[in-house]
Amino acid sequence: MAVTIKDVAREAQVHISTVSRALSMPHRVRPETRARILEAARRLGYQPSRVARALTTGRTYNIGLVVADIANPFFPPMIKAAEHTARARDYHLFVADASEDPAIEAELVDALAKQVDGVVLCAPRISNANIDRLAQNIPLALVNRKIDGIPSVTMDLAEGARLAVTHLLDLGHRRLAYVAGPRQSWTNTQIRRSAAGTVGDEAEIEVIGPNTPNEKAGTEVAKRIAESGVTAVLAYNDLLAIGLIQGLTDLGVDVPGDVSVIGIDDTVLARLAKPSLTTIIVPTADAGTAAIDLLLQYAGGDSDLGSRPAAHVSLPTKLAVRDSTAPPP
Amino acid sequence: MAVTIKDVAREAQVHISTVSRALSMPHRVRPETRARILEAARRLGYQPSRVARALTTGRTYNIGLVVADIANPFFPPMIKAAEHTARARDYHLFVADASEDPAIEAELVDALAKQVDGVVLCAPRISNANIDRLAQNIPLALVNRKIDGIPSVTMDLAEGARLAVTHLLDLGHRRLAYVAGPRQSWTNTQIRRSAAGTVGDEAEIEVIGPNTPNEKAGTEVAKRIAESGVTAVLAYNDLLAIGLIQGLTDLGVDVPGDVSVIGIDDTVLARLAKPSLTTIIVPTADAGTAAIDLLLQYAGGDSDLGSRPAAHVSLPTKLAVRDSTAPPP
DNA sequence: AACTTCGATGCAATCGATTGCTTTACTCGA
DNA sequence: TCGAGTAAAGCAATCGATTGCATCGAAGTT
Incomplete structure (x- = not known):
């Protein structure tokens, strides 16, 4: 069927x-022999079988990539x-x-x-213990989770949450809420802690959740927010x-007039929504690239992996102030 | 390293x-032998090597999937x-x-x-001739493109465009515009033709484009639309x-007050945008599933593929009327 | 009882490449 | 001139599974 190394060998009159x-x-190999072989390969359209x-x-x-x-x-x-990064590395x-x-x-990890040669786990929902177990069979790299001994790239959402909460405090808000994500999410914990820490004694912050991180869940907590008396939400x-x-x-509650809202991720939706969403910009693409590179570096090495300390990369975040935040009423 | 068939054979005292x-x-194999082998495989945690x-x-x-x-x-x-469909089929x-x-x-197709065992080409931008060429090396299935001899699944955007234009005509619009997509897009042609055909002599429709199908390009054509005097855009x-x-x-042009706008695809954005977008609902997920099934059916067969006529699946579309369309001013 | 038949299993080639070891042949030094 | 050293190329084992063929023994046929 396809051209194999044998065909090339025959064509170039050498052994496979x-x-x-x-x-x-x-x-x-001798330059002339190599030239003959390359020429034969080219002529036959030979592509080595990855399998x-x-x-x-x-x-x-x-x-x-999971x-x-x-x-x-x-x-x-x-x-x-x-x-793209992976492809650039063949x-x-x-x-x-x-x-x-x-x-x-x-x-999925087991099946893959x-x-x-390795798996990148993005925003894993499984426990650290399970990740450790999986890591015994196959090199892993993590995104948005940090575990000793496993290379990872995280977004500095502690910093992001600090910026967001500071922004709200500066606007004059004193009653805040954090609408939480999935319990198993590592970033969720980072954000919650950092937000609480930043608020300090100046103000108070209520945690609402955990929630499945989609719009529907957001709509569903609207009533609680409206009734709680908070004036700003992260x-x-x-x-x-x-x-x-x-x-x-x-519910007739105006954003940002009555309640300010800050999101996280700066997805396409943030700019397109009305009002446009104040949100924390996270370097998603950079994380993808970094994760692949970490994995290859870690998994590509000379097998005595355990000895090398696993690298952790933390990427900076920024606050994009748009139209969904304003001073409290 | 990993458990191989040899280990199982030794454990079960049979040949590989x-x-x-x-x-x-x-x-x-005799039921008892099989039982012994399965048991050994289970005990050793044997997983056959796909490679x-x-x-x-x-x-x-x-x-x-490209x-x-x-x-x-x-x-x-x-x-x-x-x-998900692919995984369900192992x-x-x-x-x-x-x-x-x-x-x-x-x-990408060549590299993959x-x-x-086959490639699904989604909304291909390459020419039919090139697709035909690629199809000689590897089974293909197409989404949003129809070529004789190659299985494909398309969305019935001719029907969708008809519904959309009819909706606009019913609202009273008489000067329409179609903001086109990439020239190489097959659906682009389908939409343009159907829209023109539906308009007939009742009204007129201007084609603006081709454009890269992203928001930026949309923003850039706004001026032309505003100056053209059309009252509705697909x-x-x-x-x-x-x-x-x-x-x-x-530019100070109100949507839908001054100009009505209809999109296509019903992505998450459509519902979340303000005003929410009237758009043609296309069964994206169904297309993904259908494409995989077509490919497996076609590529999984008993090799004399050329003989069987390739299947073409056409999926229905609907119009979702939201807030971006209204009668002309 | 001899002979066919067939089910169960073992044997060995095969897929397409990689790689340690061997062979070949040429160069160089004394 | 002869042996050592070395570059170049061939040989063959190997990775882990699949599969056509050979073998063997038991069951069925007459």
Whole structure:
């Protein structure tokens, strides 16, 4: 069917091992022989079989990427960056969607493990213990989770939340709420702690949740927010924030007139929503790129991985002030 | 390293070929032997190597999915559905992003061809001739493109455009515009033709474009729309429509008061935008599922593929009337 | 009882590449 | 001139599974 190394060998009148070397260890064959082989390969349109190579070398040149939910607009830019980075390194990317389900997440990693050199777990919903267990079978890199011994890239949402809360305090708000995300989310904890810490004694902050991080959940908590008397809200992500704004608007509560709302992620939605959403900008694409590079660096090494300390990368965040925040009424 | 078929064979005291058969041709081994083998496999935690299997059988149980732009919110639901469908069939999905570039698209297909059983091309930007060429090397399935001999799933946007234009005509509009998408887009042509056909002699429709299908391009054509005197616009997709609305609003043109706007795709943005966007609902997820099934059916068959006529699936579309359309001023 | 038949299993080739080891042949030094 | 050293290329094992063929023994046929 396809052109194999044998065909090239026959065409160039050499043994297959010589063809293999001409391609991967150029200095080990005589220049003229190599030229003849390359020419034959070119003429025949030879492309080495990744599958066969994987069998002998144990390296597939494939990477797995597991995300909590592809449909969450937070992920696509990250997937895109990861895919491009991987391809630039001659790797291909399996993308798998865990549907926000920890069990599926673990299954996916195991299933992928058989045919990838490593897996990037994005915003994992499974426990640290389970991640540790999975990491025994296959090199992992984490996004938005930090575990000793496993390379990871996180967004500095502690800083982001501090900026957001400070912004609200500066505007004069004293009764705040944090609309939380999934309990298993590492960033959720970071945000909650940082927000509480920043508020200090100056004001008070109420935590509402945990919630599934989508618009529907946001709309559903609108009533509680409206009744609670808070004047400003920080939400776990843009989806919750936008859902909340819709819910509040439906209840006749004006944003930002009556209640200010801040989202997180700066997804496409933030700029397009009305009012446009004040939100924390997180470097999603950079995270995708960094995760791939960390994984390759860690997994590509000379096997004595355990010895090297795993790298942790923290990416900076910023606050984008738009139209959903204003002084309290 | 990992448990192989040999380990199982030793554990169960049989030859490896018997293990292989026990797993894939159960009726070919004595029940008691099979039980012993399965038990041994279970105890050792044996998982067959997909790579090794792929080498002998030629089937990788992997599928490639190439999309024009992951960051375009049209695609994620489709990717998600495709991934879930594939996984349910024990296939894994490579996702690749062509960045709206035809050359990259072709490269991706070729690169993936070596390690997948087939490729789904979503909203391809390359020419029919090139697709035909690619199809010679690897089974393809197309989404939003129809070519004889290649299985495809399309959205009935001719019908959708008809509904949209009829809606505008019913509201009383007589001067319409179609803000077109990429020239290479097959659906773009379908929409344009159907819209023109539906307008007939009753009214007139101007075509503006082609455009890159993103918000920025939408904003950029706002001026032309405002000056052209049209009272209603159909845009190639929601991104263009939303960008256009923003552009018009900035120019002081009210939507839908002065100009009505209809988008296509019903992405998350449509509901969340202000005003919420009247748009054509396309069954993105169904398309993803259908494409995978078509591909597997076509590629999984008994090799004499050319003989079977390729299936074409057309999915229905609907119009969702929201707040961006109203009678002309 | 001899002979066919067939089910169950083992044997060995194969897929396409990589790689340690061996062979070949040429160069160089004394 | 001869042996050592070395670069270049061939040989063959290997990765982990699949699969056509060979073998063997038990059951069925006459």
